[in-house]
Amino acid sequence: MRLTPDNWIFWEYGFIKLNATIVFTWALMAVLVVGSMLITRRLTTGHERSRWQNLLEIVVTAIIGQIEDVGLQNPHRYLSFLGTLFLFVAAASLATVTPGYEPPTASLSTTAALALCVLVAVPLFGISSQGLAAYLKSYMQPTPIMLPFNLISEVTRTLALAVRLFGNMMSGAMIIAILLSITPFVFPIVMEVLGLLTGMVQAYIFTILAAVYIAAATRSSKAAKAPLSAPEG
Amino acid sequence: MLIDWFTVAAQLLNFIILVYLMKRFLYKPVLDAIAAREAKIARELADAAETRARAHQQQAEFEQKNKTFDEQRAALLSEATQAANTERERLLAEARKAAEVASKARAKALQADTQALHGEIVRKTQQRVLEIARRTLADLADVSVEQRACAMLIQRWHEVDGATLAALGTALKATSAQTPALLRSAFDLPPEQLAAIQAALNETFGQTIELKVETAPEVISGIELSAQGQKLAWSIADYLTAFSDKLDEDPTKWSSA
Known part of the structure; x- marks a missing residue:
């Protein structure tokens, strides 16, 4: 039994390994990109539109709505990053209905890479939003004593992101594999359905947490205090 | 790992x-x-709002125009009604006047017709009466109307009062061959009747009275003798006048009869 698709290696040359994680990621990327290209090739701006265009618009506007709900002021700016995070994780989860497929997110390497992206993106968005000095100063809020704790928090939450997603996706795959060996009928299907739900929830959690981190980093200290002093309503 | x-x-x-x-x-x-x-x-949406605003404006304009049109129509209708009433009154007055004129003309024509009818009746009656009288006289007494007329003339001058007779006599005596006494009759006098009248005149006035004889239909079955403004006559016209007076009393009755 493979604990991670990293171990399913198709081709290897030195330290370069073409494993299932990378291959299935490419496949997902191809599906997402080609599907988007095919649908957005014939977009209409009138009142009549295709059901695929409707689907894409619903997805995109829903993601924008969620980003706005988190408190990010200009959601279009973060849409590419957060939207792709969500769609990739969700697609990786939904594709588990395909026989022989293993989700790349069940690999700690993938989730670590995504968490590293978040780890880099948060300060980038923070600095571009409020400037380097203000951003760095935010690590010393409310007092400079908090600096190490803030740094630790930054690292641990990234680790938590990676491990949470990996644990959920891997466990789903593991449970199905174990159940298949114990009770090959009915139960694996139920667990598969549950796995789909868990995958969607994890995609949502991963994206929302990333959005929350970015929102915390982009909000200036003045703006962060403003809601406290502002009268309610 | x-x-x-x-x-x-x-x-x-x-x-x-x-x-x-x-x-x-x-x-x-x-x-x-x-x-x-x-x-x-x-x-x-902006276009729709603009269109709606324009539609509202046009509706308001249309309603205003409708209102103005209604008012104008009412004013014109009132004016036309007034003009029609005036024209009606004028036409009625004209018609009344024309009817009055026509009625007068009709009354006049009726009167003329009545008079003409009256004259015709008189004429016809005279002819009939004369004819009846002639027949009656011929049948009963075997005499002609002319004979009786001459006899009646002669009898009449015998019946007149003295003064009238004297005046007539004076007038007759003053006649001559140039200015004879005029004897007019409705019919041609037979020679015997003329001779009888001549003889009676000569006898009455003691001299020969010159006579000029004329036939005049207007004397109407009668005979008259005139000289120097004096006249003595007899005709059935007198009876007919009395009859005509009777007819004049109720013309509608005799016309329908």
């Missing part, structure tokens, strides 16, 4: 590429399409 750092790097790169591709092929086109649609909808 669960983490393969090469895979991490590859996935990092993959994810960055995916972000770019998704932005290029999904988010941007979809957001552009949504923005274009929103702009289009906003434009259409």
